[in-house]
Amino acid sequence: MASISARRLKKELTEINHEGTPTGIKLLSADDFETWFFSIEVLGNTLYQGEVFKLMFRFDGHYPISSPAVQFVVDQTHQAPIHPHVYSNGHICASILGNDWSPVLSVASVCITLQSMLASCKSKERPPDNDRYVAHAPDNPKKTRFHYDVDRV
Amino acid sequence: MxxxxxxxxFPTPDLRALDASLRCTICGELYDGPVMLTGCGHCFCSVCVRQHIQRESDCPSCRMKTSEVAFRPNSVLEEVVGAWKEARKHVLDMARVEQTLAARSHASVALQTIPESSNPPSASVTPSSARSLKRKRRNVDYVSDSESSEVVLVDGSPTPKKRPGKVSKVSRANRGSEQPSSDPEEIPLDPNSNEIIDCPMCGKRVPLRSINPHIDSGCKDVGRPPSKISLSPTKARNNNAKTQWSSLFGAGGGSSGGPDSKGKGKGKDRSSPSEIPTERLANASYDVLKDKQIKQLLAEQNLPTTGDRKAWIRRHKHYLIIHNATLDKAMKNRSTFAELRQELKHWEDEKAKKPASAGVSDVVEYTKANDGEFKRLVQEARRNTKKPPPKDASPGISGQSEKTPSPVAPDIPVKSEDMET
Structure with a gap:
């Protein structure tokens, strides 16, 4: 009997393989139940037309009771999207990844939320405190206590 | 995996929806001791929602404020899930057989009639279906004449074109008197008929009345009377009732399970009711308790007191969850104290495993695999020391989470203000 988190993730993986991912989102790798990678692009007429980003999900043993650690991957081939809620190190300030996480949410629903967050963006800019945050940011975005404001973007 | x-x-969307609707949206398993949240009415496994409630006091589905006092055991749903658990495998087998049939046969009618024929015989003895039966007979006779079953078994789709008026009348009458069917032209076979038909799986000639048992048995037995099959559900129900009564009356009812059987055979032979929790445990405010008192709490539940204060609290908290969760189940489904302790141990072992796998197990292998990344970072660091740091301070370093030995202590929480203006 595997742990609850592994069983739940296995089910989500089966569903992704079975039903497919939403448009613009592709599963890149899910070799274990700790780290998954997705590619995400925003389709249609948006500021991010033609850009493809890479998302990393990290799960701990408490998933789905506790949220997964989700961030954009920044390496030679991928950059974090320029967005008022996304830091240049890939960390994302989104309430559903922190306080507003609910165990009924899933990997797919997080992807869709982030996709719509990008799609609704009206001006490409970094968060105002980007440099200060990035200089001291912890490795895991879950260790950051974000301060969520009313979404005006 | x-x-x-x-x-x-399940191969079909309707069965997938049925199975999904009986699953907890937190763990994705079939409901285990389902509780309903009074107020919003959402249902979750007791263990799942109790774990959630420790972090957030709201409903995971709709975020309505809630608390433990709002949980009500949903015994009807528990029974439904129990029955579905039993039936699931059987339905799965039938659905798969049906799918194989669909793949093999071009005629869709042949497979639609198979679930239909499992109706009790009395249901089809009505004036209107007698007419359809006549039609069916005619067709089946034709089968035996021509020997080309593939073609003739199709009696749904081609016929309406020949006699549109007549058929629509028949189908309307059918709909009135029988179970609703997705296919208006569908005509049930009479399960009691003495016709011999070709088995759609193996092609053997089988009496129509025993086609279901025949297919269920994997096309082995030919011609076993269906009465034997229809007997078994009642038998099972009787047995079930017996166990329910014996559990009500305690160990007295001649149950064979001695004291050795505890911890096994959940819900079957229970040696003594005193091994099943009956009273809820109250939450403790650990912060105001001394070490000794917490140890006392653990001792009261016969739990080990190994580890430090943090471990004791974690253990006691989780024990409270599974203990109170098992009380949300029907008597026959409850875990014994021994089973709860076993479950707790399992949970602790599982949690203990996690940090070990998060670290780097093979340093040499890890260095080799990430050699390119290390070199790139070194390069970047050298470049940065030469020129003044750019405005966007080296995103590569803190972004490469897993692979990079981060120069920043990872535990410093950063509070960022008004970032979303």
């Missing part, structure tokens, strides 16, 4: 039962096991 492990095999985890899932709605996607």
């Amino acid at each position: 492990m095999d985890v039962p899932d709605p996607s096991d």
Whole structure:
């Protein structure tokens, strides 16, 4: 009997393989139940037309009771999207990844939320405190206590 | 990878929806001791929602404020899930057979009639279906004449074109008197008929009345009377009732399980009711308790007191969850104290495993695999020391989470203000 988190993730993986991912989102790798990678692009007429980003999900043993650690991957081939809620190190300030996480949410629903967050963006800019945050940011975005404001973007 | 039962096991969307609707939206398993949240009415496994409630006091589905006092055991749903657990495998087998049939046969009618024929015989003895029966007979006779079953078994789709008026009348009459069917032209076979038909699986000639048992048995037995099959559900129900009564009356009812059987045979032979929790445990405010008092709490539940204060609290908290969760189940489904302790141990072992796998196990292998990344970072660091740091301070370093030995202590929480203006 595997742990609850592994069983739940296995089910989500089966569903992704079975039903497919939403448009613009592709599963890149899910070799274990700790780290998954997705590619995400925003389709249609948006500021991010033609850009493809890479998302990393990290799960701990408490998933789905506790949220997964989700961030954009920044390496030679991928950059974090320029967005008022996304830091240049890939960390994302989104309430559903922190306080507003609910165990009924899933990997797919997080992807869709982030996709719509990008799609609704009206001006490409970094968060105002980007440099200060990035200089001291912890490795895991879950260790950051974000301060969520009313979404005006 | 492990095999985890899932709605996607079923080939058709309706069965997938049925299976999914009986699963907890937190863990994705079939409901285990379901509780309903009074107020919003959402249902979750007791263990799942109790774990959630420790972090957030709201409903995971709709975020309505809630608390433990709002949980009500949903015994009807528990029974439904129990019955579905039993039936699931059987339905899965039938659905798969049906799918194989669909793949093999071009005629869709042949497979639609198979679930239909499992109706009790009395249901089809009505004036209107007698007419359809006549039609069916005619067709089946034709089968035996021509020997080309593939073609003639199709009696749904081609016929309406020949006699549109007549057929629509028949089908309307059918709909009135029988179970609703998705296919208006569908005509049930009479399960009591003495016709001999070709088995759609193996092609053997089988009496129509025993086609179901025949297919269920994997096309082995030919011509076993269906009465034997229809007997078994009642028998099972009787047995079930017996166990329910014996559990009500305690160990007295001649149950064979001695004291050795505890911890096994959940819900079957219970040696003594005193081994099943009957009273809820109250939450403790650990912060105001001394070490000794917490140890006392653990001792009261016969739990080990190994580890430090943090471990004791974690253990006691989780024990409270599973203890109170098992009380949300029907008597026959409850875990014994021994089973709860076993479950707690399992949970602790599982949690203990996690940090070990998060670290780097093979340093040499890890260095080799990430050699390119290390070199790139070194390069970047050298470049940065030469020129003044750019405005966007080296995103590569802190972004490469897993692979990079981060120069920043990872535990410093950063509070960022008004970032979303």
